[in-house]
Structures are given as structure tokens and as C-alpha cells.
Amino acid sequence: MDTKFRGHRGMIVLMQFLSTEGPFCRDCGLGVFRHMTSRTLVQGWYGYASLIIAPITVLMNLARRDKVASLAAPQPNPHAPSHQPMDPGPRLLQRPMTWIGLLIPVALVTLVVIAANSN
Numbered sequence: 001m002d003t004k005f006r007g008h009r010g011m012i013v014l015m016q017f018l019s020t021e022g023p024f025c026r027d028c029g030l031g032v033f034r035h036m037t038s039r040t041l042v043q044g045w046y047g048y049a050s051l052i053i054a055p056i057t058v059l060m061n062l063a064r065r066d067k068v069a070s071l072a073a074p075q076p077n078p079h080a081p082s083h084q085p086m087d088p089g090p091r092l093l094q095r096p097m098t099w100i101g102l103l104i105p106v107a108l109v110t111l112v113v114i115a116a117n118s119n
């Protein structure tokens with residue numbers, strides 16, 4: 001399956017766009033999706049533009065996840081040497097990084113609101 005999963009890292013003034021392009025089998029695609037998305041949730045928020053780019057990156061990955069998730073389980077290719085499928089690892093919501101990452105924008109918004117309400 002040809003698709004591309006993206007990552008984003010915001011560093012106040014610098015930002016970094018990451019991507020890993022297929023073709024992916026189901027397991028490799030899910031593995032890359034989970035890794036890139038949970039990392040973006042932790043590292044993606046730090047900068048004005050990044051605050052917008054990070055959720056867009058996550059949504060794009062979620063939309064593409066379905067394409068690889070609906071593939072059949074990878075089978076060894078009988079006609080050619082085939083690669084060992086990647087271990088897709090724990091599901092996105094079973095990764096602590098995902099939850100830490102989801103709390104970061106909440107914490108940032110809370111700080112901004114507190115700062116805006118104090119003289």
C-alpha cells in the first residue's frame with residue numbers, strides 16, 4: 001500500500017517536518033503510523049505555527065491509517081524474498097506517549113488562559 005505518514009516537531013522558532021513513505025504492508029504501516037503519530041503528539045506543539053500543524057498532521061495520519069489497517073495480514077511472497085513485517089507495537093491509545101502528548105495542548109491552553117487573566 002502506497003501512502004505516507006507524517007510527523008511534526010515544533011521547536012519555538014525552528015520546526016521539523018518528518019515523513020516516512022511506503023509502500024507498507026499492514027503491520028509496517030501500522031507500526032509507522034503509531035510511532036509517528038505518538039511522537040508528533042509529544043513533540044509537535046512547541047511554536048505558534050506548530051500548534052496548528054501538529055493536529056493537522058495527526059488527522060492526516062488518522063485518515064491514512066484506515067488504508068493500511070484494512071489490508072490483509074502480511075503473507076510471505078512465494079516468488080521473491082520478502083521482508084519480515086515490522087512489529088506494529090501497542091495500539092496508539094495504549095502508548096503512554098499518546099496520553100502525555102494529548103495533555104500538552106490542554107496544559108498550554110490553560111497556561112495561556114491563566115496568563116491572559118492575570119494583570
Ligand SMILES: [Zn+2]
Nearest residue numbers: 025028085086
Ligand atoms: Zn512490511
